Amino acid sequence: MGRVQGLLVGLVLVACAGETPDTDPFAATAAVTTAPASGSAGASTAGHDDGDEPGSSDDSGDAPGSTGVATTGSDEPFADIAIVARPDSIVDAGGGIWRVGERAMDDVGKAFYAAHPDDYDFLVVYTEGDDDQLGAYAHAVQDDAHGIGLDGYGPAPYSPADAGSAGRLMQIDFMNAPALYDDGHDASIVIHETVHHFSAYIELPGTPTEAFLLDDGWAHWNIHVNTGGPSATGYGDLTDLGGGRFAFTVIYPLTLSPLELYLAGWLPPEQVGPMFYVRDASDYDPPSPPFDGPWRHGSYGQDASFAGTRVDFTIDDVVAANGVRSPAFGEAPSELRFAFVLVCEDTAACDPQALAIVEAQRTAMATQFGEATGGRASADVRL
Numbered sequence: 001m002g003r004v005q006g007l008l009v010g011l012v013l014v015a016c017a018g019e020t021p022d023t024d025p026f027a028a029t030a031a032v033t034t035a036p037a038s039g040s041a042g043a044s045t046a047g048h049d050d051g052d053e054p055g056s057s058d059d060s061g062d063a064p065g066s067t068g069v070a071t072t073g074s075d076e077p078f079a080d081i082a083i084v085a086r087p088d089s090i091v092d093a094g095g096g097i098w099r100v101g102e103r104a105m106d107d108v109g110k111a112f113y114a115a116h117p118d119d120y121d122f123l124v125v126y127t128e129g130d131d132d133q134l135g136a137y138a139h140a141v142q143d144d145a146h147g148i149g150l151d152g153y154g155p156a157p158y159s160p161a162d163a164g165s166a167g168r169l170m171q172i173d174f175m176n177a178p179a180l181y182d183d184g185h186d187a188s189i190v191i192h193e194t195v196h197h198f199s200a201y202i203e204l205p206g207t208p209t210e211a212f213l214l215d216d217g218w219a220h221w222n223i224h225v226n227t228g229g230p231s232a233t234g235y236g237d238l239t240d241l242g243g244g245r246f247a248f249t250v251i252y253p254l255t256l257s258p259l260e261l262y263l264a265g266w267l268p269p270e271q272v273g274p275m276f277y278v279r280d281a282s283d284y285d286p287p288s289p290p291f292d293g294p295w296r297h298g299s300y301g302q303d304a305s306f307a308g309t310r311v312d313f314t315i316d317d318v319v320a321a322n323g324v325r326s327p328a329f330g331e332a333p334s335e336l337r338f339a340f341v342l343v344c345e346d347t348a349a350c351d352p353q354a355l356a357i358v359e360a361q362r363t364a365m366a367t368q369f370g371e372a373t374g375g376r377a378s379a380d381v382r383l
């Protein structure tokens with residue numbers, strides 16, 4: 001399993017289902033279907049013509065140092081959710097199950113851009129149906145950062161053009177069915193998938209094996225790593241209990257650790273403090289994990305304590321092994337625009353409960369993203 005596949009393994013929800021691309025029945029199908037042509041198959045804004053609500057133009061977040069304080073948009077219900085018709089590449093399998101094909105996000109993107117300007121860094125896509133084999137995942141379309149462990153492993157052959165963007169789109173966060181998010185007001189998984197654009201992919205010198213900091217899919221920090229604090233792509237934090245024991249704790253809502261902030265370009269390297277990992281872990285408590293067992297080095301996202309040997313590392317080690325982050329802090333985009341999209345069977349009658357959850361996620365993201373980044377980045381969630 002390589003890094004490109006790892007990029008496609010988003011997932012999680014609190015249960016961290018940890019699905020793997022290897023079991024994705026669509027992984028080998030490369031079926032490309034044409035985007036919906038027009039009319040009801042196109043994209044629209046729910047109950048509202050896009051672009052005419054106050055402040056919807058690309059004028060937000062232009063104050064230097066603005067910190068995640070974004071208005072959430074129009075007062076009209078769901079006016080800032082883009083509605084896209086289910087493309088043929090998402091198959092209704094019955095019983096509320098939708099099978100999302102490999103290039104389906106391209107089709108959704110093309111339908112979205114048929115009705116909206118190319119003014120967004122991320123599309124956050126929900127589907128009325130539940131693909132019970134995919135969870136959520138990050139679909140990167142642009143290789144816009146270096147020194148983060150992805151050089152040579154970027155999103156190629158995907159490009160923004162595949163999804164209908166002339167070049168601005170960085171990634172599509174596939175969120176699956178809104179009903180999966182029990183607490184619609186916690187945007188943690190939107191943040192998690194967004195941070196996957198930058199993390200976790202790095203190497204360190206001198207580790208016992210390749211990708212020693214990561215999970216089996218090479219996209220999350222495993223439970224044996226401390227990246228300076230609670231992390232979004234590790235689902236929590238590792239603490240040193242003393243006496244050669246350590247504890248990993250899942251922590252929600254998810255926030256970015258100092259290393260993740262650096263990898264995203266939102267923290268200068270000199271502000272990333274000391275970090276560590278644990279090798280030769282043993283004596284786990286509990287003896288078996290609640291899911292996805294048995295315990296192994298790549299386990300992630302589950303509470304555990306264990307014995308082991310602490311190895312300290314610094315941001316200098318990260319830079320030495322992965323190169324200098326570029327664009328650098330201060331040049332990397334940090335005032336990001338997100339378009340929230342719901343794929344519906346009948347665009348004129350989307351499931352109102354699904355719309356309500358997407359709206360809750362969208363409005364939560366407006367403030368929670370800023371909080372999760374310590375005010376170092378902001379999310380404009382308006383269309």
Ligand SMILES: [Zn+2]
Pocket residue numbers: 009010011012192193196219220
């Ligand atoms: Zn993930």
